[in-house]
Every structure is written in C-alpha cells, then in structure tokens.
Amino acid sequence: MPNLLDFMERATTGPILSEDDFNMKHLIPNVRKIVREFEIHYTPENPVPSDDAFADRLFEAAIEFIVRTGVYCDDTNRVIQFEREEIVQAVANLPGGATFGEGRECRFFSPRKPEDGNQPWYHVGTGIVASSEDIALAQVEGYGSIPRANSISIPALKSIKGMDVIGGSPLEIHAAVSAVQAGRKALTRSGRPGLPILNLISTATTALGTIAGTHPNFGLRPSDGWLIDFLAEMKVNFETLNRLAFIQITGGNIGSTALPILGGYAGGAPGTALVMMAYYLLGITLFQGSYHLTGPVHFRHGCSTTRDILWVFSVVGRAASRNTRYPAIALGYAAAGPATQMYFYEAAAANLCFVPSGYAGVQTVHPAKAVIDDGVSPLEAQFCVEVAHAVTGMSAERANALVNQLLEKYEKEIDKTPAGKRYQECYDPKTGKPGDDYLRLFNEMKAELAGMGIPFA
Amino acid sequence: MNKEQILENLATAIVDGDDDMALESARAALDAQLDPLDAVDQGLSKGMDIIGEQFQSGEVFLPELLMAASAFKAAMEILKPEIELQKKEIAKQGTVLIGTVKGDLHSIGKNIVGTVLETKGFDVVDIGIDNGALDIIQEAKKVQADVIALSCLMTTTMPAQKEVIETLEEMNLRDKYFVIVGGGPVTPEWANEIGADGYGESAIQAAELVKELMDNK
Numbered sequence: 001m002p003n004l005l006d007f008m009e010r011a012t013t014g015p016i017l018s019e020d021d022f023n024m025k026h027l028i029p030n031v032r033k034i035v036r037e038f039e040i041h042y043t044p045e046n047p048v049p050s051d052d053a054f055a056d057r058l059f060e061a062a063i064e065f066i067v068r069t070g071v072y073c074d075d076t077n078r079v080i081q082f083e084r085e086e087i088v089q090a091v092a093n094l095p096g097g098a099t100f101g102e103g104r105e106c107r108f109f110s111p112r113k114p115e116d117g118n119q120p121w122y123h124v125g126t127g128i129v130a131s132s133e134d135i136a137l138a139q140v141e142g143y144g145s146i147p148r149a150n151s152i153s154i155p156a157l158k159s160i161k162g163m164d165v166i167g168g169s170p171l172e173i174h175a176a177v178s179a180v181q182a183g184r185k186a187l188t189r190s191g192r193p194g195l196p197i198l199n200l201i202s203t204a205t206t207a208l209g210t211i212a213g214t215h216p217n218f219g220l221r222p223s224d225g226w227l228i229d230f231l232a233e234m235k236v237n238f239e240t241l242n243r244l245a246f247i248q249i250t251g252g253n254i255g256s257t258a259l260p261i262l263g264g265y266a267g268g269a270p271g272t273a274l275v276m277m278a279y280y281l282l283g284i285t286l287f288q289g290s291y292h293l294t295g296p297v298h299f300r301h302g303c304s305t306t307r308d309i310l311w312v313f314s315v316v317g318r319a320a321s322r323n324t325r326y327p328a329i330a331l332g333y334a335a336a337g338p339a340t341q342m343y344f345y346e347a348a349a350a351n352l353c354f355v356p357s358g359y360a361g362v363q364t365v366h367p368a369k370a371v372i373d374d375g376v377s378p379l380e381a382q383f384c385v386e387v388a389h390a391v392t393g394m395s396a397e398r399a400n401a402l403v404n405q406l407l408e409k410y411e412k413e414i415d416k417t418p419a420g421k422r423y424q425e426c427y428d429p430k431t432g433k434p435g436d437d438y439l440r441l442f443n444e445m446k447a448e449l450a451g452m453g454i455p456f457a
Numbered sequence: 458m459n460k461e462q463i464l465e466n467l468a469t470a471i472v473d474g475d476d477d478m479a480l481e482s483a484r485a486a487l488d489a490q491l492d493p494l495d496a497v498d499q500g501l502s503k504g505m506d507i508i509g510e511q512f513q514s515g516e517v518f519l520p521e522l523l524m525a526a527s528a529f530k531a532a533m534e535i536l537k538p539e540i541e542l543q544k545k546e547i548a549k550q551g552t553v554l555i556g557t558v559k560g561d562l563h564s565i566g567k568n569i570v571g572t573v574l575e576t577k578g579f580d581v582v583d584i585g586i587d588n589g590a591l592d593i594i595q596e597a598k599k600v601q602a603d604v605i606a607l608s609c610l611m612t613t614t615m616p617a618q619k620e621v622i623e624t625l626e627e628m629n630l631r632d633k634y635f636v637i638v639g640g641g642p643v644t645p646e647w648a649n650e651i652g653a654d655g656y657g658e659s660a661i662q663a664a665e666l667v668k669e670l671m672d673n674k
Binding site: 023024028031032074156157158164165166167168172175203205206231232233237239261262263264265267268271299300302369370371372373 | 515518519520521523524527559560561562563564565566569611612613614615616617619620641642643644658659660661
C-alpha cells in the first residue's frame with residue numbers, strides 16, 4: 001500500500017495542469033459523467049433513503065471518480081493519481097476502528113452499520129465556533145459533564161491576551177497552545193481528564209501551529225485525534241501534507257475531514273454525495289486516518305439541515321458504513337442559534353439521518369451556522385446526545401417519516417432563522433448551569449419530539 | 458438565420474455552457490453584420506441574466522455558472538476584436554479585486570462569488586489565496602479596482618480582513634475603494650465592527666451589494 005512519500009512522489013511527477021483546468025476539465029466533467037453513469041438520483045421526498053443497492057452503487061461510483069479524477073496538489077500544480085486496486089486494498093486493510101482516551105475514558109471507536117442497534121460514539125462540542133478565552137473553559141467543562149460524551153471538540157480562540165490571532169505568527173502559536181491547555185484543564189475540572197479531544201488543533205491555521213500545540217509539554221496525547229482537511233474540492237497542499245507527515249511520524253490518531261459544498265464544484269445533491277463518499281476513501285487511502293469527520297454544507301444557506309443536504313448525509317452514511325470499516329463522525333450545522341425552538345427541530349432531524357444511516361459517531365449539531373462568537377452551549381450537545389441515543393436502532397423508514405415531519409416545521413424558515421443566544425446569555429458562566437428559560441425550552445422541546453415519536457430514555 | 462435567431466442562439470449557448478455553440482453563434486452574428494454590442498447586450502448578457510436567475514433559485518450550481526462564463530469568454534474572443542475595430546466600448550460595470558486574506562487557504566467561496574460577479578458583468582481580478590494586506594492594496598492600485606472583496610473561511614483569519622482596512626486607512630487610501638467582506642464565519646456585525654462597506658452572506662448577496670455600491674458611487 002503506498003505511503004505518504006509515495007504520494008509525494010506522485011505530487012511531484014503527476015500530470016501538470018492549472019487549477020482552473022483541473023476544475024473545468026477533470027473535476028466538473030467527471031462528477032457529471034459519473035453521476036449519470038451510476039444513476040445517482042436525488043429523491044427529495046426521501047431524506048433518509050433505505051435503498052442498499054443505491055448505497056453500494058454510490059460507493060463504487062466514488063472509487064471510479066477518484067481513479068478518473070485524482071487529487072490536485074496546489075503547491076506543485078500536479079495531480080496525485082490513484083489506482084483502483086490500491087483504494088480497494090486500503091479499504092480491505094482497515095483496522096476496523098481506533099482507540100481513544102485514557103484511563104476510565106479509554107474507548108474503542110467502532111464502525112456501525114445502517115439501523116445498527118449499537119450506540120453511536122458521542123462527540124460533543126464545537127471547534128469552529130470561536131470563543132472568548134474566559135468562556136472557552138466553562139464550555140469545555142460543560143461538555144465534559146455530559147455523562148455519555150465519548151470525546152470532545154475544543155473551541156477555537158480568536159484572540160490571545162486581547163490581541164487578534166494572526167495566522168502563521170507567534171500569536172497563532174500562543175493561541176494554539178493556550179487552547180489545548182485550556183481544553184485539558186477544563187476536562188480535568190469536569191472530573192474526566194482522560195476524555196479525548198478529537199479536533200486538534202482547532203486554533204491552528206498552519207502546520208506550524210499544529211506542531212507547536214502538539215508538543216508534549218502542553219497535555220496532548222497520541223490517544224487524542226488530529227483533524228487534517230482536504231481543500232474543496234479534491235485538493236491538498238503542502239500545509240495539509242505537512243500536518244499529515246508530522247502526525248503520522250508522531251503516531252497520533254489522524255482524523256481525515258472534508259466538508260464538501262453543495263452547489264460548489266460538485267453541483268447539486270448527487271454530485272455532492274459522490275464527492276463526499278470519495279473523501280472517505282481518500283481519508284483511508286491518502287491520509288491513512290483512524291477516523292473521518294464529515295458533513296456537507298449548503299453553498300447558499302451556510303447550514304446542513306436543508307432537505308438536500310440531509311439526503312446527502314443519509315446516502316453517504318449508508319454507502320460508507322455498508323462498504324467500509326472506517327468510523328466516521330457526522331457533523332451538521334443548524335441555521336438557528338442556541339435557545340431557539342428551530343435549533344431543536346434541525347438538530348433532531350440531523351440526528352435522525354445520522355444514526356439510522358450508520359454513522360459511527362455523531363457530533364453536536366453546530367448552532368447558528370457556527371458564526372456567532374460564544375454562540376454555543378453544552379445544552380445543545382446534551383440534546384444531540386439524547387436524540388442520537390433515543391433513535392439508535394430505529395429503521396431508516398421510520399426516521400424518514402419523522403425527518404419529513406420536522407422539515408415541515410422549519411425548512412421554509414431556513415433563510416430567516418433566529419441567531420439565538422450567546423453562552424453568557426443562556427448560561428450562568430459562574431455556575432456553568434443553563435438559565436431557567438433555556439432549560440424550560442429544552443424540556444418542552446423534548447416533550448414535543450417525544451410526542452412525535454422520538455423515544456427519549 | 459435572422460437577427461432574433463442569432464441573438465437567441467447566443468443566449469442559449471451561455472445557458473447551456475456550450476463553448477462551440479457560443480463561437481459559432483458569435484461568428485454568425487458578425488457574418489450577418491449584427492452590431493457586436495447588440496450581440497453582447499441582447500444575446501450573451503441575456504443568457505448570463507438567465508443563468509444568474511437559475512443560480513439564485515437553486516436550479517443550477519457553480520459548474521453551470523463556470524461553463525456559462527467559459528462560453529461567454531469564447532464568444533467574446535470573436536466579438537471583441539470587431540468591437541474594438543468599430544471603436545465601440547462595452548459599458549463597464551466596475552472592477553472587483555477578490556482574494557482570500559493572509560493565512561487562509563480556502564478558495565471555493567471566493568471562486569463562487571467571483572464567478573457570480575462575472576455573470577453580472579463585472580471585471581473580476583482574482584488574486585487567489587493567502588494574500589497579505591499590502592499585496593492586496595498594491596494589486597488593487599495596479600488593476601484600478603473599484604471594489605476589494607475579502608474572503609476568509611476560518612475564525613482565526615478574520616482579523617486579517619480588519620488588517621486590510623486598517624492598512625488602507627494608514628496609507629490614506631480607504632476612500633479609494635469599497636471594501637466588502639465575506640466567508641463562512643463572517644457576520645454583518647463583524648463587517649460593521651471593522652468598518653467594511655458591506656457584507657454578503659451568499660454569492661448572490663455579494664453581487665447585489667457590489668452592484669448597489671457601484672450604482673451609488
């Protein structure tokens with residue numbers, strides 16, 4: 001099986017062409033042709049399809065797509081090419097999960113199958129929402145206090161000692177280190193110091209920041225997880241590959257990640273599903289990851305709870321979990337913010353797609369498109385865990401009916417959603433407890449969703 | 458083929474993103490001695506308007522926009538020399554310099570906005586990713602930009618948008634350009650806080666914003 005140095009050789013000797021030519025002559029035509037050849041059709045009335053033959057076809061289509069298209073390396077202007085057999089072999093050689101955490105928090109993250117009765121891995125928190133230095137600690141401590149949480153994401157810091165972080169500067173180094181130190185400290189305060197952090201390093205924009213924050217003095221361990229992302233779409237650069245080289249050499253868990261854009265180069269829902277499935281396979285083959293983190297984002301709405309995106313989540317989850325043993329975490333973005341009725345509808349719909357479709361893990365659906373500073377609290381994480389737990393073992397058919405009901409409640413409002421509240425507006429930062437109003441809304445929403453048929457414990 | 462049919466074919470070539478048809482129709486326009494500016498305004502631009510509307514309504518996506526832009530360029534290779542020969546000028550909508558700020562390597566959002574602006578008739582100069590404040594400003598001067606559009610995807614690179622505006626102020630150039638900001642984590646509040654001239658949540662909104670700014674210039 002080729003390793004990173006083999007792929008580097010391809011990145012320096014593969015076909016040379018401009019990025020525009022890669023997009024216009026390879027990426028876009030191949031997406032369109034393969035969607036047609038493999039009959040990948042979007043079914044809006046079924047946001048949670050249960051068609052296994054379709055799922056397997058999507059998986060095969062993704063292999064063919066990678067073989068025909070390759071991955072573009074921005075720094076060499078060359079295409080890294082793949083052979084079908086090496087993708088198939090890499091999938092066959094997967095270890096079938098990975099171990100994370102320390103001590104009593106040490107767990108094996110296993111793949112699941114569609115409609116699996118085994119609980120998913122509960123990954124809580126957000127790494128994209130920026131947090132103030134003081135709030136970040138309280139948020140992470142709150143995540144650690146969620147009993148079913150298996151791993152957490154720590155927030156990104158946008159400033160350090162009052163100064164805005166500048167990527168690639170000493171400010172990034174300090175912020176990256178501070179964020180991981182704060183994360184570990186908060187988990188210790190929550191009584192769960194062994195809980196793994198799976199979004200390293202949230203504050204680093206460069207490989208330098210990743211390497212700095214990973215220094216053993218700052219509390220990270222190989223049993224945590226480092227996210228390494230593809231560039232949209234089907235591209236990498238030396239920053240990406242530098243991170244990859246470093247984490248491979250130091251023996252950490254690599255989390256391949258990609259958030260394909262629906263409406264971007266892949267086009268609509270069928271093309272986005274194809275590209276999203278391809279990223280799984282590239283995570284296995286090119287990144288040789290321990291886990292995958294994935295979720296498409298709508299180009300216009302900036303969220304991932306629209307009907308077409310939910311369909312993409314569902315078909316890719318089914319295709320990947322039926323055909324690989326690569327554990328993947330589904331990450332969704334809600335349009336509405338914390339402490340709003342709509343957030344709960346969106347988060348419930350997303351988890352109803354994730355769990356029955358076979359995702360091994362589910363992450364807290366990020367509120368308010370993850371654009372509001374401090375715009376997230378532990379109660380959203382608690383809610384997502386409870387929904388995911390409740391719908392474990394549910395059939396895709398039943399989930400499909402429930403998602404359709406939920407979409408009726410919010411899909412027309414997707415462009416005029418409430419921003420919701422910031423942490424300090426819906427939580428008491430001193431006690432780390434939710435405010436009475438928010439707690440009341442949380443309980444009311446659970447009761448309403450239970451009435452619809454979500455069997456909360 | 459009469460004039461109406463040729464203009465319709467030009468528009469169809471754009472909507473279908475068909476380079477060959479665009480070239481053929483542009484040649485037909487000149488053979489039929491159509492005013493080349495009419496071929497642009499009533500043929501190609503009409504097609505661009507249609508594809509822009511389809512993009513806005515979610516019927517088509519970035520690939521169709523890029524293919525339309527490619528067909529437009531193909532037809533212009535035939536029509537532009539004739540326009541220049543006749544000493545005519547295509548009405549200028551304005552020049553937009555677009556790029557991703559320092560430290561940010563994500564390009565797709567910027568590319569979508571740039572393509573939508575092209576379909577609306579703006580001259581777009583794309584300076585790519587990871588651009589320092591001074592580089593952006595020097596490039597804006599060089600291309601005589603009307604608008605500087607700054608993109609970023611990461612919360613940690615948002616401050617680099619502010620740095621561009623602050624550097625423009627320090628160089629006493631702030632009033633020379635409209636500066637608009639966008640990208641995943643950017644909000645209207647952020648745009649306001651850093652003194653940008655506007656913010657577009659989507660590519661469509663960004664294009665509308667640029668048009669509004671240029672109309673009121």
